[in-house]
Amino acid sequence: MTSAEHARLMRANQANWDARTPVHVTSRFYGLDEDLDPERWFAAFEWEDLGELSGRDVLHLQCHLGTETLAFARRGARAVGLDFSAASVTAARDLAAKSGLDVTYVQANVYDAVKALEGRRFDVVYTGKGALCYLPDLDRWADVVARLLRPGGRLYVVEFHPLLHALGPKPGPGEGPELLLRHDYLGGSGPVHRDATHTYTDGPAVEGATDSYEWMHGMGEVVTAVTVAGMSVRRLRESDELPWPRWPRMIRTDSGWWRLPEPRIPLLYGLLALR
16 A cells, blocks of 8 residues: 555544544543543553653653643643644643643644654653554654654553454354454554444544544564664563453453453553663
8 A cells, every 4th residue: 555545544534533523522431521530541550661750741642632641741741742633632722721731732643743843852752542553654653753752762652452453342243242353463454444423432423524444553563663763662561451341241450440351361552662
């Protein structure tokens, strides 16, 4: 697939996220009209890996509504969020203003982040939980991240495990409740096209642009892209918990997150790399 075709599909995704945003802003899933607790989206191990953030420059790529970005600002970071959706960036700015937090939000495609941020460099670049699947080229992404980091800076990726993406979200007609491998674990087969009127949250149907495209990225592809870009992987964690119950059979844990009954499988991973 050519770079022009990649750009076309990413424009479709941008329109889709613009259309999703009004649904997400009013959803119970995000709960933005309640007492906002942005740290509920973080596993405890994330804070351990990220370390002290007070006084650090932290960039949150593909930030959507900026809920996690707010958590960085609360911990004393000079926080910046970047997203390609104009609707998401507008919503994120409104949310930050209501929270009384000083966060900068920039609208740009992640591949254009160096130019959009005018060459600014950061101590931490964070991305996670449903972001990388919307990027067709991880080598290009990793190169952008390396250029955004100061020497000694850290990349932290917290993502849904590719095994989770390979499992079907729900049984097919006439099937039982067992989870089956329905999609590729490894990338390279091209984008998965979805035409969905509803998103992962509660709320009404999405109006307008319902087409989206996702790319599978196996763990090996992620680690290789990061190392080829000149970063050194220091830690790789796999977790069996998610911040919400993706499947009805999931069990709530002492952390307040959710896991599947045994056998345990990884649903989330955290990757720490240094430039």
